[in-house]
Amino acid sequence: MAKFTKKKDGDLPAVSTASLPDIVFMLLFFFMTVTTMKDSSLMVENVLPNASEVKKLEKKDRVLYIYVGKPTRDYQKVFGTEPKIQLNDKFANVTDVGDFILEERAKKPQELQNVLTTALKVDKDASMGLISDIKSELRKVNALKVNYTTYEGDAFRNIQ
Amino acid sequence: MSRRGGPPEVNAGSMADIAFLLLIFFLVTTTIETDAGLDRMLPPMEPPEDNVVIKQKNIFTVNINKSGQLLVEEELTNLKDLRSKAMAFLDNGGDGSCNYCKGRRDESSSDNPTKAIISLKNDRETKYGTYITVQNELVGAYNELRNREAQRLFGRDFTDMEAEFLNPETPSSIRDDLKGKVQRIQELFPQKLSEAETSTSN
Numbered sequence: 001m002a003k004f005t006k007k008k009d010g011d012l013p014a015v016s017t018a019s020l021p022d023i024v025f026m027l028l029f030f031f032m033t034v035t036t037m038k039d040s041s042l043m044v045e046n047v048l049p050n051a052s053e054v055k056k057l058e059k060k061d062r063v064l065y066i067y068v069g070k071p072t073r074d075y076q077k078v079f080g081t082e083p084k085i086q087l088n089d090k091f092a093n094v095t096d097v098g099d100f101i102l103e104e105r106a107k108k109p110q111e112l113q114n115v116l117t118t119a120l121k122v123d124k125d126a127s128m129g130l131i132s133d134i135k136s137e138l139r140k141v142n143a144l145k146v147n148y149t150t151y152e153g154d155a156f157r158n159i160q
Numbered sequence: 161m162s163r164r165g166g167p168p169e170v171n172a173g174s175m176a177d178i179a180f181l182l183l184i185f186f187l188v189t190t191t192i193e194t195d196a197g198l199d200r201m202l203p204p205m206e207p208p209e210d211n212v213v214i215k216q217k218n219i220f221t222v223n224i225n226k227s228g229q230l231l232v233e234e235e236l237t238n239l240k241d242l243r244s245k246a247m248a249f250l251d252n253g254g255d256g257s258c259n260y261c262k263g264r265r266d267e268s269s270s271d272n273p274t275k276a277i278i279s280l281k282n283d284r285e286t287k288y289g290t291y292i293t294v295q296n297e298l299v300g301a302y303n304e305l306r307n308r309e310a311q312r313l314f315g316r317d318f319t320d321m322e323a324e325f326l327n328p329e330t331p332s333s334i335r336d337d338l339k340g341k342v343q344r345i346q347e348l349f350p351q352k353l354s355e356a357e358t359s360t361s362n
Contacts, residue, residue: 017176024179028186035190049292053299053319054196058328063195119197122288129284131291135355139205148292149197155296158289159228159239 040089044069049124050153057147062116064104064143066097068130069123083126085134094130097137105143117145124158198295203354218270220249220278224294226285239293246301250276250349260309260348273305277352298353305349310341318345 046069057063067086071079075091085092087100105113118138122131138146222242223231230237232245252269253261261273270276278298282291303319310318324330325338 018172021172021175021179024176024183028179028183031183031186031190035186049289051198051292051296053198053296053303055199055326056323057195057197058326060195117199119195124287124289124292126288127284128282128286128288128291131288132282132284135202139202142204144202144204145199146202147197147199148295149195150292150296152196155293156239158287158293 040065040086042067042072042086043075043089043091044071044084044086045123046121047123047125048121048149048151049155049158051148051150051155052153054150054152055147057117057119057149061108062112063147064101064116064118065121066100066118066134067121068126068134070125083123083130085130094133094137097134098141101138101141101143115145116143117147118143119147119149121149198292198299200295200353214275214277215271217254217268218275218277220246220270220276222278222280222294222298224280224282224286224290226283228287228290230294239297242294242297243301243304246278246298247305249278250301251305252276260312262308273349274347277354279354281355299351302349302351306345309348310345313344314341318342321345 044067046067068083069086070076070081070083071091079091085094085097087096092100101118105116108116120131120134135146138144221231221233225231230239230242232242233249237245248263249270250263250273251261252263252266253272254265254267254269255271256265258272258274263269280294280298282294306318310316310321314321321338322342325335325342330338
C-alpha cells in the first residue's frame, strides 16, 4: 500500500522539450530553402492556369513580372471587379506597361538588358482582350520574350 | 558555492521561442514561387519589308471564339483533338522534300515542316485559361514531334535535352555539346506560331 501512496505524491513528470528547438530549426531551414522572398504583395486574384509543356524560368534577375486579374476583395470597392493590371505595388493602365518595362529595363545591368523575359502572371478567368493589349504594348517597347506563367498540371483542367 | 559539476548549464528553454519567431517570419515573408510557364516570342512591331507569299495550304488556322470553341481549318474541333491535328499538319511533308516526316504526304496539306505555319487567332472575350490550353496543345504538338526526332537521332527526349541546356547549373562542356543537338532538332521542326491581332466580337 505504501508503494501506491508514494506514487500519488509526485506530479506528472515534465515532458522533455529539449528537442523542440531542433525540430523547429529543421522546419525553419526547410522553408528557407524552398521559398523565395516575396517582392510585391498581390492586389489581384491570381489563380494561374495549368499547362503541361512548361519550361522553368531560370535566373530571377532577368525576369520582369506583370500581374493581371480581378482586384482582391479589399480593393473591389474602389477598383471594381473587372480584371486589372498590377505593376510592382500598384494598379496600372495598359498604357503604363510600356513605360514600366522601359523603366525596369534601365535599372538592370547593361549586359542583361537584351535578355530580359516578361513573365505574365494572369488569372485564368481574365479575358484575352486585356492580354492582347498588353502584348501590343510589349511589342511597342520591343520586349518580345514573354513567359505565360502557369502551374504545372493538366491543361484541360482550365476549361472545366 | 558549489563549482563541482563544472560550469553551470545555459538555460536553452527559450531557444524554441526564438526559432519559432524566425520560422514565422520566413513563413510570412516568402512564397513558394511558381516559376514555370510557356515561353513565347512576340512578333516585332515592324512587319518584314518584303511581302512573303505563303501558300494557303502551308497555314494551319486556329480560331478561338468567345465561348471557348475552336475552329481549326474551318472545322469545329474539340480541344482534345487539336494536338493530333496539328501534328498531322506539321508532319505531313506534302512535296516530298522532307525525309524524316512520317505524315500522310497529302498534297493539300503542308509541304514541309520548315514551311508550315500555325496561325492562332482569338476573340477579345476568350478566357485566358482556354487560350493557355490551346497554346499548350500547340507547343505540345511541336514537342512531341521534336521528341520523336531527338529519340531517333540522339536517343533521348528533346524536352529533356533542352531543359538540361537551359539549366544554369549544367557544366558548360555538356552545354556546348547539347547546344548543337538542340539547334539541329529545332531546325527540323521550327516553331512557327503566328498570332494575329484579336478580333472584336460582333
